[in-house]
Amino acid sequence: MAASSFRNPSPQRSLTVLLSGCLLGSQILLGCQMASQRNPEMGLDTMAPQVAETEAMPLAPPPDGEIPQEVPEPSQEDYNLIRDNPFQLVQAEPLSTFALDVDSGAYSNVRRFLNDGQLPPPDAVRLEELINYFTYDYPNPGDKPFSISTELSQAPWQPQHQLLRIGIKGQDIENAALPPSNLVFLFDVSGSMDSPDKLPLLKSAFRLLVNELRPEDRVSIVVYAGAAGLVLPSTSGAEKETILAALDSLEAGGSTAGGEGIELAYREAAENFIDNGNNRIILATDGDFNVGMSSDAELIRLIEQKREQDIFLTVLGFGTGNLKDAKMEQLANNGNGNYAYIDNILEAKKVLVTEMGGTLLTLAKDVKIQVEFNPAQVQAYRLLGYENRLLAAQDFNDDTKDAGELGAGHTVTALYEIVPVGVDSPADLPVLDELKYQESQPIASDFSGELLQLKLRYKAPTGDSSELISQAIANDSKPLDQASLDFRFAAAVAEFGMLLRDSPYRGESSFDQVLALAQGSKGEDLEGYRSEFIQLAKTAQALKF
Structure with a gap:
């Protein structure tokens, strides 16, 4: 017979249990006596304070000297579900269409998790x-607002596949040459912002931006907590002391009426609109709206209405624990804007000073990309990322459809994993029946040397009609070790992301391969961002295994 786990309690433990039982019994009797005592004038139990006091009394310590463990508060952070883009058969889906995305918030947020010794949630990894x-290092544009370049090589995580990099670079504009700005700083000063990585960091970040303002630039400050208010009316950038004093006076407290704040900020921006200028709201928040208009759908509809005024929106996320990443990303996507997450003062400098032109000045809006793959060369493909920026094929020519924005000096990269014709891919590719009423085989053509046709549509910042750029891309692949440094580094970052997400398409990915690729393609790295990535990959590797 198996031995029982039951044991006779020690005398000391029995005494502890007996005393605890007596104490609990006396509390119950006291509560029963007090329950009958009522205030005849107010109709309320006069025992209520005593109950609260009794409940707060410490009970006897657990037996055997056990120390109760503190239960950590569950995270209130919010991310949209991401399902990795699957492979598409070119015979069935020859067109791939998506909106450009220049957001970078996911990277600094992932960095925050890793630096805190945690792996990020998969849906935080875009x-x-x-x-x-x-x-x-993409080529500078010519007579267009941006240049387009491509490069084709092997996919490191699936050597039988190819990896196509599409690179776009916006025209560089020196800060001194930027058009005058009408900026509205919209700050969340609710109680949820009362921590060092929120409002205090926000103030430090915006001091950096204020110091970059010119006399022709103008700034207003709108804040919201339980209600919204105008802290600083439109003020010249020459009056830095006035702006900084208003910034320093901000304190956190109260609930979060974000919708009311957005309404007031757009009203302030419209009243001080600068023709041919940069009219923009910069929203700084943790995204935790809880008073008035607060649902994602309500806020998105509001932003969609306001973007018709040619006022752009930048969203900066701050803080941890209750970060509403999903809400902030959607606001930026639907407000003709961009989204960044500020986890430290160096990130603030990168976004608001080093990349000031890209953050604050839109060169082109509603930028869309459409790729038509040649079925004679490509069996299947999949787009890496951009899951929440996909468009229907017909949306490409529809100028009423919102898309992405490109700022001054911005570089944007899109990667496609390609399965060449004739390759027996180890990946699970879709299987389709033969079509009855149309040809399912590629037609004979003179395009045998072409991999795809790349098309791009964009509008001027205040325009309503799009312009088209279209070019054929040759099937000119090279071995991975002969690919450019930028190509290999972008591939390393993509592989890193797939490992963090546990992507079903990660193939032969490994952190060792990520590190080898990144270390071999770091280049000059004047700002140190690529070196930092290598350290983050090492941290993730240690946490994963």
């Missing part, structure tokens, strides 16, 4: 934002 955090 591949395109990790890749686009870094700048790449």
Whole structure:
């Protein structure tokens, strides 16, 4: 017979249990006596304070000297569900269409998790934002607002596949040459912002931006907590002391009426609108709206209405624990804007000073990309990232459909994993029946040397009609070790993201391969961002295993 786990309690333990039982019994008797005592004038139990006091009394310590463990508060952070883009058969889906995305918030948020010794939630890892955090050496534009370049090589995690990099670079504009700005700082000063990584960091970040303002620039400050208010009316950038004093006076407290704040900020921006200028609201928040208009749908509808005024929106996320990443990203996407997450003062400098032109000045809006793959060359493909920026094929020519924005000096990268014709892919590709009423085989053509046709549509910042750029891309692949440094580094970042997400398409990915690729393609790295990435990859490797 198996031995029982029951044991006779020790005398000391029995005495402890007996005393605890007596104490609990006396509390119950006291509560029963007090329950009958009522205030005849107010109709309330006069025992209520005593109950609260009794409940607060410490009970006897647990037996055997056990120390109760503190239960950590569950995270209130919010991320949209991401399902990795699957492979598409070119015979069935020859067109791939998506909106450009220059956001970088996911990378700095992932960095925050790793630096805190935690792996990020999979849905916090948006591949395109990790890749686009870094700048790449793409050619300068000519007579267009941006240049387009491509490169084709092997996919490191699936050597039988190819990896296509599409690179876009916006025209560089020196800060001194930027058009005059009408900026509205919209700050969340609710109680949820009362921690060092929120309002205090916000103040330090915006001091950096204020110091970059010119006399022709103007700034207003709108704040919201339980209600919204105008702290600083439109003020010249020459009056830095006035602006900084208003900034320093901000304190956190109260609930969060974000919708009311957005309404007031757009009203202030419209009243001080600068023709041919940069009219923009910069919203700084943790995204935790809880008073008035607060649902994602309500706020998105509001932003969609306001963007018709040619007022752009930048969203900066702050803080941990209750970060509403999903809400902030959607607001930026629907407000003709961009989204960044500020986890430290160096990130604030990168976003608001080093990349000031890209953050604050839009060169082109509603930028869309459409790729038509040649079925004679490509069996299947999949777009890495951009899951929440996909468009229907017909949306490409529809100028009423909102898309992405490109700022001055911005570089944007998109990666496609391609299965060439004739390759027996180890990946699970879709299986389709033969079509009855139309040809399912590629037609004979003179395009045998072309991999795809790349098309891009964009509008001027205040325009309503789009312009088209279209070019054929040759099937000109090279071995991975001969690919450019930028290509290999972007591939390393993509592989890193797939490992963090446990992507079903990660193939032969490994952190060792990520590190080898990144270390071999670091280049000059003047700002140190690529070196930092290598350290983050090492941290993730240690946490994963």
